[in-house]
Amino acid sequence: MFRFLEAAISRSRTTLLLLFMILLSGMIARCSIPVEGDPDISVPFFVVTVVHEGISPEDAERLLVMPLEIELRQVEGIEEINAYASENAGTVMVEFDPDFDLDQALMDTREAVDRAKVEFPSTAEEPIIQEQSTSEFPIIQVNLVGDVPERMLYTLALDLRDLIEAQPDILSADLQGSREELLEAIIDPKELETYGLSSEQIINSIARNNRLIPAGSLDNGDGRFAVKVPSVIENYSDIYDIPVKSDGDTVIALSDVAEVRRTFKDRTQYSRVDGKNTIALNIVKRADSNVIQAIENAKKVTEAFRENLPAKVDIFYSQDQAPYAQSQVVELEGNILTALCLVMVIVVAAMGIRSGLIVGFGIPASFLFSLIFIYLLGYSFNFMVMFGMLLGLGMLIDGAIVVTEYADRKMIEGYNSRDAYLAAAKRMFWPVTASIATTLAAFLPLMFWPGVSGKFMRFLPVTVFTVLSGSLLYALVFGPAIGAIIGRAGNKDKKAQKKLDILEQGDPRELRSVTGLYARVLGFATRYGLVTMAVTLGILFTTFWAYGQYGSGLIYFSQAESKFASVSIRARGNLSVDETNALVKEVEEQVLEIEGIEHLSVRTQMSGQPSRNGGGDRIGSMFLELYDQPQRRNTATEILEEIRTRSANISGIQVEARAEDMGPPVGKDLNIELSSYNRDLLEPAVEKIVNYMRSEVDGLRDIDDTRSLPGVEFKLNVDRAQAAIYGADVSQVGIAVQLVTNGIKVGEYRPDRADDGVDIRVRYPSESRGLLALDQLRINTANGLVPLSNFVSLEPIPNVDTIERHNGIPIKKVLADVAPGILADTKVKELQAWIATQDWHPDLKITFRGANEEQAESLAFVGVAFALSLLLMFVLLVTQFNSFYQSTLILFAVILSTAGVLLGLLITGNPFSAILTGVGVVALAGIVVNNNIVLIDTYNKLRAENPDQDYVQLIVRTGAQRLRPVLLTTVTTVFGLLPLASNLSIDVINRTIVQGGQLSTLWVPLSQAIVSGLTFATLLTLVTTPAMLAIPHQLKALWRRLPLPMGLRRARA
16 A cells, blocks of 8 residues: 555656546536536335216225225335325325335336226226426426416417427426316207207217227228228317207207307316416426526527517516525535635645645545546535535545645655655555544445435435545545645744654643643643543533533424425315405415515415315415525515414415425424224314314414315215106216216317317306206106106215325324424424323324424434444444554544534524434544544554653643644634534625525534534543543552552562
């Protein structure tokens, strides 16, 4: 290995050429890596939807959901199956293990759905399988608005969609706010009576005249000719001339008894952006494309399309992710440059310009080395990758500092630059390798973090790992090669030489400087090593006890505010589409008056729809895009509170407003799941928990549950025996009822520009539809027209909106958010304590899901990762020092750093973040041991060179010699993260300083953990570690002085 170092320094031109190639490759990789704000997380999560018009939730569960569950349970790798049976559809959400192969998971899901299809009713539509991932959320929304007919706006939206989807980096442009097309035949009951026609005759005539007939071909020996029988409806005008009845030479066509029109299905929702009715295109990029470039291409196509728009139609953009992603990237790059400047100022001030530049050049070299692997791994350039670089910035020059500082001392002693840097590389090879290896060992387990949280956080340890690997290569190879060419001793005067001689051979306590003061303190602490250790243990115990008593609790990720927020509007009752729209519009008008909101996207929906994040009483949702923080006076929390205040006076609704989750999405703060095969146990238990939360638990709001909503549905009871007397049956009743509701689907046709087949439906005109029409319906039988009321009774019953199941077990949920300033973890513990005291049925299971579940899993993994990190580091240290005591002493710094983290949380009053602070504690385990490694390695070398010298003097000399590099490595790491730890975003590129911004607030827990833990640990390490090195010597001396019996004396001798 040392021969390799000699070759690298002696063949410096080759070494520098290799460095240039790495730098060039890194710059090319940086230009090629896709840029994103948030990490692109691919999780095998699929939604299977089976639509069946008119099916009830009970039938959807039995006929659609349960066959799917049975087949999906046999698929390997599935973690959860959540199913929703609702009106008109059954939905199954399949969640695989996050590390399961995505393509294999999709293939297995398709095969399971295909096996289940044979159990579906023949009238069910084809199952739809959709893959869900973060990359499938829209990167921009293009909105078409205008006072023009809906058909014109819809056609323009289709044209623009086709142009945008033709771009190579665009996956899809999905329409929002549009209705499905429909070919509708309106039949008048009076006309049917006039012509003596039944509705069944109309339906059968259309169905029999819209079939694909494979007529075949003729081969008579003289040639072969294809024969065609045109029988498929290709245009809506083809349906006009379909004969429905003939009498002699007279033929009655469909146009004689029906009005045929190409229209849209009945509206079930409204969509608006910034108060304007719109048809919007939600544009989704491909997984490996650059979000900024994709949006730019989409806008370029849209602007070209704008030139040909009618005068009354306009286009505008909302939910544009490009400025957000760009600002995050630029701001973090600015913070990295700020940290770089701070670090360089400290290094140059401490080591001089030449040595400082040699050390500082390791930062861009390590970053570009890291980017090569980031590119090869297929990662995007997102804020997690950049923060990993920022985190590694202070650590990556530790090795270069130690090597360069030692080389500087050798050059002061008279070595030339080549020999000095070669000696430094050889002397510090194992200490630097061991220190970086222990840091990598701390981050290594974090790469295997399971779950969605692990997918999200994995970018951080991978980036740090590659950055530190590059720094090791630079510190031992490239840095010495550069130093051998341009290195020069920092200070060669007699005073510096005398100081160096004292540090090397004399007693540092004689120095009249900071180093001398430290040496005198260290000498006192070392002389009383056991007392020093006892004081240190007392400080640790006090810190841990104080945090246990006065700690501020636990959070899942971060308390940072997002630029995006959502508002849910809830209302109960059998509301029509227009009533729903009117209620949502009242809230919308209030929200539009609030300052600070850049765009507001609104969608209404029918109540009773399945939802993962609440009950079925949601009638509308709003997506808020706020102005950037410098452009608004109010914080996101204040804006959301104002929305709540303004909407509180609107009767009949409840409004929930919450910011978008920063970090892994977890939904509402509290998520209680009740499960039992006995459905009768669920609703009373939910009611009991909800009543307790509302009356006894303070600090909760937006309490919601998934019980069936109070409402009415109508049940038609058919007396089959009486119907048979009149020559009727249930099928005829069903056809008659469908004519006054959504209409009867008699077939499909595919017009030009249609993505899918357009339904052909037959129904009565609007004046003949409705609730009263059910009593007036008559059906045509062999005995003539018979009133439906003769054998059918109409019964109002309580409705069932959605049936929810988890892994095949019926469930209900209770959800809630906590008020500002309240920690969810505190309320979870309070509820858990109350639930444990209650008498529940043994068949009922109560589980806390959501953030609490993810938090517990994250803490469990962090604990395991911490233990594995310590084990790996201990193995490395024992290998390096061949001493259990010294290895344990080095790892003692981990306890000091953990105490420092908790002390920092006590001083700032911040809660412990399960993910970010936990990662900080694990990362610190690898950082703080570096100082101890350098101290103990130096002590061992001095001890070997001076075996007869007093151990106290050797320990003091060790501390004095290593004081500058230890403080320098600590200060560079601390100063690199200090702005973010202080909740300051200092961007030297854009010359901005933001206090409490989204970026800085997001990383406060991790930054503060490292800053406080490293500072506290270093201060104690500089005294405690050397003092504890003296303890074995003092215990031996004490053993010799003890009065012992003769036998033990001989053993001692």
